[in-house]
Amino acid sequence: MSIKIYNTLSRRKEPLHPIEAGHVKLYVCGITSYDYCHIGHARSALVFDMVVRYLRHCGFKVTFVRNFTDIDDKIINRANEQGIDAASLALRFINEFYFDMDALGTLRPDIEPKATEHVGEMIALIEELVAKNMAYPSNGDVYFRVERFVGYGQLSGRGLEDMQAGARVEVNDKKEHPMDFVLWKGAKPGEPKWASPWGEGRPGWHIECSAMSRKYLGETFDIHGGGKDLVFPHHENEIAQSCGATGKPFANLWMHHGFVTIKDEKMSKSLGNFLTIRDVLKQYAPEVLRLFIFSTQYRNPLDFTETALHDAQSGLERMYACLAQIAGLPAEGPAGASSISHQDRKGLESLAARFHEAMDNDFNTAQALGHLYDTIKIFNKILRGLPEQPVIDDLALVRSVATTFRTLAGVLGILQQDPVATVAGQKAKILAGIDLSEEEIQQLIVKRDRARTSKDWAVSDEVRDYLLGHRIVLKDSPEGTTWEVKK
Ligand SMILES: [Zn+2]
Incomplete structure (x- = not known):
């Protein structure tokens, strides 16, 4: 090729x-x-x-x-x-x-x-x-x-x-x-x-x-x-x-x-x-600007909007969060049957080939980034399905594709910071702006989950409103509840 x-x-x-x-x-x-x-x-x-x-x-x-x-x-x-x-x-x-x-x-x-x-x-x-x-x-x-x-x-x-x-x-x-x-x-x-x-x-x-x-x-x-x-x-x-x-x-x-x-x-x-x-760099990290610029193939016009920059920022945070989670996986694991589906395995193993195909085609960074985002989705799915003690082969596969992932991202000059430190830094910055600790928020989310399971809507709403009073917005998805600070 x-x-x-x-x-x-x-x-x-x-x-x-x-x-x-x-x-x-x-x-x-x-x-x-x-x-x-x-x-x-x-x-x-x-x-x-x-x-x-x-x-x-x-x-x-x-x-x-x-x-x-x-x-x-x-x-x-x-x-x-x-x-x-x-x-x-x-x-x-x-x-x-x-x-x-x-x-x-x-x-x-x-x-x-x-x-x-x-x-x-x-x-x-x-x-x-x-x-x-x-x-x-x-x-x-x-x-x-x-x-x-x-x-x-x-x-x-x-x-x-x-x-x-x-x-x-x-x-x-x-x-x-x-x-x-x-x-x-x-x-x-x-x-x-x-x-x-x-x-x-x-x-x-x-x-x-x-x-x-x-x-x-x-x-x-x-x-x-x-x-x-x-x-x-x-x-x-x-x-x-x-x-x-x-x-x-x-x-x-x-x-x-x-x-x-x-x-x-x-x-x-x-x-x-x-x-x-x-x-722009007063408001956004250089990698955010890079991600924004490469979201469009170089020959096309690129429209600069706050929304597009904000999307790039969330995209980058999602990728760092996933890589930080992978970095936190145990070093060793038992031998045994894989918990990764055939399709997900294929998705991970084909990342480099798909990335190169996009880039070989007149440096189509938009498509190349699409493949990186897809891989994050697969990683997250795998991470959710991993047992308490993942088998050694699964750990090795995830880690090796994560390394490839960062090498390829390096072609675009993104994801070059240490994921664990970056996520910790982001978290500290967010928590500095609110008056609740992360533990308190997590405890309240658990309390609300229990209330929702037992259909106690009054308590569930009360917790949500209390958090909203502290500028914390809850987001429910099939993967669980996450929170962010209200702008
Ligand atoms: Zn010239």
Whole structure:
């Protein structure tokens, strides 16, 4: 079974066959560092974190490159507003980015090139394009000549005429064609600048990814990733620059993740409807945010709601509670007949295969999580049916599948805390907010159970109301009565 990835360029799922067998080279467009990161950035970081973890889990060597755009109009404008220099502003928000990424527990890419440290490579690439007549200097700037690149528009599926119709008409008489895009910008007064064959200036945004991916991954590499908003113009232009210069394919597979929406509107800084990563992490644990993000396959839009986050939190708590219970099972047991049904055994034993099947299918984390949840259901059923002294083989099976379970969950970066300590911590936090002890609550639940068995509804209701007075809500299910604190 091979991993299939939806390729934006071919518009179909394609098997992953790395150019160098067993070694995947991945380039992802990173942040422009001028502000705090929002949940859209968290999705991008977590999606590619999951991709890298899964590929490594499957035995691939992965070289993961993600850049920092640390010179850009947005950075310069923000720095001017704040009366500081662009470089210090960019550096500050790179550090803020690391703070958020460390909180989310994302793996650091192997190489994190900064645009400002690769201006030489960018100038060299622009010179190649000028020499090939694919780019032209114009009045201090240098532009890419889109009409010279035959494949222009292939990634976004648009022809030059459509693009022009859709684009804002920018008055710029330095360009030969309205869709020509800038590779080098002549210096304006007061802006950061570098010397170049075309005078002092700074690189355009698109050229940095072409130059840096080539330096670290080669002219052709396996996967290029980013958000859907980067398909056009950024990635379209990267292809034009790179293929224009080398005459070779650029990235073999193009992976684009969907937007994060709030009430079905795209979350973005310009719309002002964004939540920063640290805002969300004030309320929810990083694993909750991961679980929420992976509940949707990466290409689909992800709608951010309190309910969805709350559901993710309860889901995670359920999984930890089950794993904590398994951790508390006796170490030894007698030999004897199994109390686990054939079907449940099959369910447990097929977990890894089902999880891999979902992930191999274009990283379908939603389905993979579904298999983890199913397994928790089976575990809980088995735990309820285990005798006082479970047989040794049953204990061994449950424990070994629980280990597999946590390894697979680790691909999504969840369930990586100690289950027993986590459940104890959750309990302590809950009990700190109420004025009854756990024992008192349990005793009252037993009292109410007895009353219900003997159909003494008056006592049963009295106990329930008493607990409700202390903000404890009882929940009855075929598995017994549980409680939670009223919000
Ligand atoms: Zn890029």
